[in-house]
Amino acid sequence: xxxxxxxxxxxxxxxxxxxxxxxxxxxxxxxxxxxxxxxxxxxxxxxxxxxxxxxxxxxxxxxxxxxxxxxxxxxxxxxxxxxxxxxxxxxxxxxxxxxxxxxxxxxxxxxxxxxxxxxxxxxxxxxxxxxxxxxxxxxxxxxxxxxx
Numbered sequence: 805x806x807x808x809x810x811x812x813x814x815x816x817x818x819x820x821x822x823x824x825x826x827x828x829x830x831x832x833x834x835x836x837x838x839x840x841x842x843x844x845x846x847x848x849x850x851x852x853x854x855x856x857x858x859x860x861x862x863x864x865x866x867x868x869x870x871x872x873x874x875x876x877x878x879x880x881x882x883x884x885x886x887x888x889x890x891x892x893x894x895x896x897x898x899x900x901x902x903x904x905x906x907x908x909x910x911x912x913x914x915x916x917x918x919x920x921x922x923x924x925x926x927x928x929x930x931x932x933x934x935x936x937x938x939x940x941x942x943x944x945x946x947x948x949x950x951x952x
Contacts, residue, residue: 820846821847822844822845822846822893823842823845823846823847823893824845824892824893825842825889825891825892825893825895826892828840828842828847828895831847834849836851836852837852838850838851838852839852839884839897841895841896841897842889842893842894842895842896843894843896844893844894845893845894853925853927854927857899857925857927860925861883861899861900861923861925864900864923864925865881865883865900868881868900868902869881872902877904878904878905878906879902879903879904879905879906879907879908879920880902880903880908881900881901881902882900882901882902882903882916882919883899883900884897884898884899885897886901886916887915887916888901888916888917888918888919888922889915889916889917890917890918896922898922898923898924899923899924899925900922900923901919901920901921901922901923902919902920902921903916903919903920904920907919907920
């Protein structure tokens with residue numbers, strides 16, 4: 805069952821600097837390997853993940869690879885620095901995303917603006933809003949489920 809939840813757009817204070825994708829791409833890479841993402845024009849910086857985070861992502865990749873292989877499902881799993889971006893105000897590097905062969909055939913040739921599945925492992929203390937809070941999934945046409 806595929807459940808879509810419409811979320812209101814992210815609204816920020818007028819005191820928060822917002823960026824276009826062109827401005828975002830001109831920013832220098834952080835020297836400490838922090839990850840930069842642009843969500844609805846707002847810049848978010850995440851510190852490098854800890855080992856636990858990496859272990860969780862690695863295990864999810866193993867599980868998905870096993871499933872895709874066993875079911876003979878065609879498609880690709882992507883990890884950072886692979887990205888998804890939409891419009892001129894959102895650029896994401898999720899921990900993992902999957903694009904089926906069917907969807908890949910329909911995507912723009914220069915970039916991915918959606919995926920079949922996106923996995924973001926949120927670490928304690930993360931300043932990045934959840935996808936449901938930021939409205940990321942809705943503009944990127946990514947179906948998502950909320951689980952507790």
